[in-house]
Amino acid sequence: MIRLLHTADWHLGQSLMGWSREEEHDRALATLLDLAEARDIDALIVAGDVFDTQNPSEKAERLFFRTLVALRRRLPHVVAVVLAGNHDPAGRIEAPHPLLAELGVHVVGRIRRRDGAVDLDHHLLPLVPRDGGATVHLLALPYLGPASLPPIDRRSEEPGSPVVRAVRAFHEETIAAARARIGDAPLVLTGHLTVGGGLESEGAERRILVGGEHAVPPDLFPDDLAYVALGHLHRPQAIGRPTIRYSGSLFPLSASERDYDHGVSLVEIEAGATRVEHLSIPHPVRFLRLPARGSLPLEALDAALADLALDVETPLDLRPFVQPVIRLDGPAPGLKADLDRIAGAHPIRLVGHLVDRPSADETATRLPESVDLADVAPADLFARAFAVEHGTPPEPAHLEAFARLAEAVERGED
Structure with missing residues (x-):
């Protein structure tokens, strides 16, 4: 049996309304390592968006490397596969590959080709079970930029999107080449893209297909794939069938994600069968909508914050995020200043606000x-x-x- 831990969308270095998320990332990744050890995994898949920007900070890169070193020390047998997402600097993330390979880490930043075809020596990895069972093969594909795809024929009279046709042609060609090499052995595929039917996080995820296209259909992935490890959407979810899955992000990256059950996906592949289990990761800090439902007038906000009974000694990086929903009956030109003044008297971090207005006639x-x-x-x-x-x-x-x-x-x- 092969036991995989599928994660994605770490977004190391992210800030929220100016507030650092470094402490949250530190705690969430520590929990991920604990889960990896407790479940005795064989491989870790990070399906893109390791970093939040194309130019990650020194702190973000240090945390990334520290996490990989810790994984190696705690689980020396584990193979880690790290894919670049649309947020990641593809060349930069792949540059230290010779060093990372010594830690059992295989980094794939962009599609490599040899003689016009995808270089399977780089993208197809064997995962050999420690119990001597059947080898599982991993086809590691990062975010597909324009240079990764076959020529896009926008003049074709075929129905549907020419971009989606190009993405489909790429996958068909690459999966067929992998199958020609491994036969009917279990095959796991990775991807960093939007698959139709997935639930998006409002305002949090870019539409990333070439040419402004939005999503590919789930039938892009043939039924004989043992598992499809997806990144990009932050809500943990399966698409179409249990074995096509977004692991989701480690914790809420925006206010629209505060109610998700964040975590990672544990995947067990044995004797032609795949079992998938969602493993929750507790939010490192609280993320509150105030009130939980409905709205409140501005003059009630101070009392509502006091009712939370928060510890004033809480370090800044662990103070809860709060998004108030304020009910207004008319113009409020000084609302932002009022909110900052009220929030400043409480051990919270204000992350924007919503306004509830009565419907106009x-x-x-x-x-x-x-x-x-x-x-x-x-x-x-x-x-x-x-x-x-x-x-x-x-x-x-x-x-x-x-x-x-x-x-x-x-x-x-x-």
């Missing part, structure tokens, strides 16, 4: 379906737009300010 704010702007006074357009944005009509002071601005524009003033 549609009959008062909606323009006719077809309107000639020449027939609508600018002041009326302003009043309608203000009501839609703030849920209340503009006050006389707002109308006077708009009138002064309109007069200045007519006079050609800056």
Whole structure:
């Protein structure tokens, strides 16, 4: 049997609204190593986005290498396979490969070719079970940039996206070459892309296919693959079948991810069967929406924070992230300053805020379906737009300010 631990989307070096995540990464990766040792894994797959930027900081790179060294010391037999994602510097992450290979780490930053075909000596790795069972082969594919794909024929009259056709052709060719070499032995595939049907995290994940395309269909991966280890989407989830899986990120990387059950995927392959288990990793710090449901007025925020009974001695890097949802009945030009002032009195880290406004009266704010702007006074357009944005009509002071601005524009003033 081969036992794999599948993880992805570490995003080392990430900050959230200016707050460092270094302590969280340190703790989450320590938990990952504990799980790897407790489950006695044979291989670790990191399916892309190891780093958060193309130019990772010294601290981020140090944590990456420290984690690999710790893995080697605790589990000397483990093979680690690290793939570049769309956030990663592909060449930079692959440059220390000769050194990392001494630690049992195989790094794949970009697609290598030999004689026009994918170089299987670099991308196809045998994983030999310690109990003498059948060898499992890993086809290690990183994020596919434009240079990785066959020529994209945008003039073809074939239905569907030419980019998706190119991605499909690449996978068909590469999987067929792997099969020609290994026969019907168990084959694991990696990928860093969006697969159709996956649930995305709002505002957290880029659309990364070439040419602005969004996703590939799950039938890109043939049924005879033992497992498909995916990266890019931060929510742990299976796509289509249990053996096509995003492990998800180690902890919430944005407010939209705070309720996910973050962790890693344990994959056991034996005698032609694959078992997949999600292993949770506790969030290193709390990530709170305040209130948990609904919204609260600004004047109630201070009391709500006090009710959390947080320890004022908590180190800054371990203070909870808080995203308040503020109910407003009208304009609040000083809202950000008020929130910063209130939050500053509590041991929290403010990560933005949401605003809950009463629905504007549609009959008062909606323009006719077809309107000639020449027939609508600018002041009326302003009043309608203000009501839609703030849920209340503009006050006389707002109308006077708009009138002064309109007069200045007519006079050609800056």
